[in-house]
Amino acid sequence: MAALNPLFQGIKATPTYLTILLGGVLVGWQALAGALPGRVQVAVFAVLLFGTGIPHGALDHLIDRETAVRQGKSFSTVGFLAKYLLTMAVFGSAWVWFPAFSLALFLLISAWHFGETDIERVPPTLSWTFARLAAGGFVLVFILVTHAAEVTPLLERITHHHALTLSVWYRILPHATSAWLGWGLLTGCAFGWAFKSEPVVIDWLRLARLGVVLVLGYQLPLLLAFSLYFGGWHALSSFQTIYGYLKQTQPTTLTAGRIWLKSLPFTALGIAFLAVSTWGWLRYAHAWDPLPLLFIFLSLITLPHLNVMHGMNSRVGEFSLEHPDFAGHPSIPSPNAPLVGSVK
Secondary structure: OOOOOHHHOOOOOOOHHHHHHHHHHHHHHHHHHOOOOHHHHHHHHHHHHHHHHHHHHOOHHHHHHHHHHHOOOOOOHHHHHHHHHHHHHHHHHHHHHOHHHHHHHHHHHHHHHHHHHHOEOOOOOHHHHHHHHHHHHHHHHHHHHOOHHHHHHHHHHHOOOOHHHHHHHHHHHHHHHHHHHHHHHHHHHHHHHHHHHOOOEEOHHHHHHHHHHHHHHHOOOHHHHHHHHHHHHHHHHHHHHHHHHHHOOOOOOOOHHHHHHHOHHHHHHHHHHHHHHHHHHHHHOOOOOHHHHHHHHHHHHHHHHHHHHHHHHOOOOHHHHHOHHHOOOOOOOOOOOOOEEEOO
């Protein structure tokens, strides 16, 4: 079978195996000792969030600059930040006036973002677009409905007990198993339709690893299930793609370690913002529920991040076709290679 991701060939170089190992240790610990201590859950969440989750989004300016260069356009950091903040402001206004719509939109764009990251290097056809959306939606549905007892009170707090939103959720709960099984069947059918319409090389081993991550998360509390997928899978997958995208024009100077270091300035800015916000909440607004604001902030940074990542994913592999001198580089597919549907 053709290698799906030439950056991390082989088991030893695949970082998501570490995620599976971590998940296995947590599941084993839980089986032997009972419920995992809250401090352990928070520690794992923090390590994955600050180690990979936030950093993978802190590279958006580098991705946007690279995309602009490939399009022959100029790039301005100030302009990039202005566009980023404007997008956040518009979406923030939508949360104020249309909270139910904004929640639905956030779930939709999250489903697309996850699906586009998990299934990349496929043609931009209607069938593959639908397959990506279905795959990302399945991840969300699976994590949410298999942790319904924990999700319900969170949803009530986030939506301020919004009647319509909660009524839809309560209608789903009695059929939770049918919901994720049905969505899984839909995803399989969509994948089959896309593959029949436009065949690509599929890395079934990588898809199997994704399945293992989800199954491990199913047996763990919601915070850890989300952490394993978001930080231990999605962010690592994004890092791998970003590394390959940027390295195509810097084949001898860029390393994976340098990519992570380049994310530190904006990662530090994000951590500082969270720290200041937490201090302000503890000092001046302790009676407020911070969860809705934290969730909304997460949605605000997701929308512009999705736009940047979509620009990158739409152009992954184009560089090697335009610059055949780089086609032999191990991080760049050959111009004659078939399209690849990859899941790291």
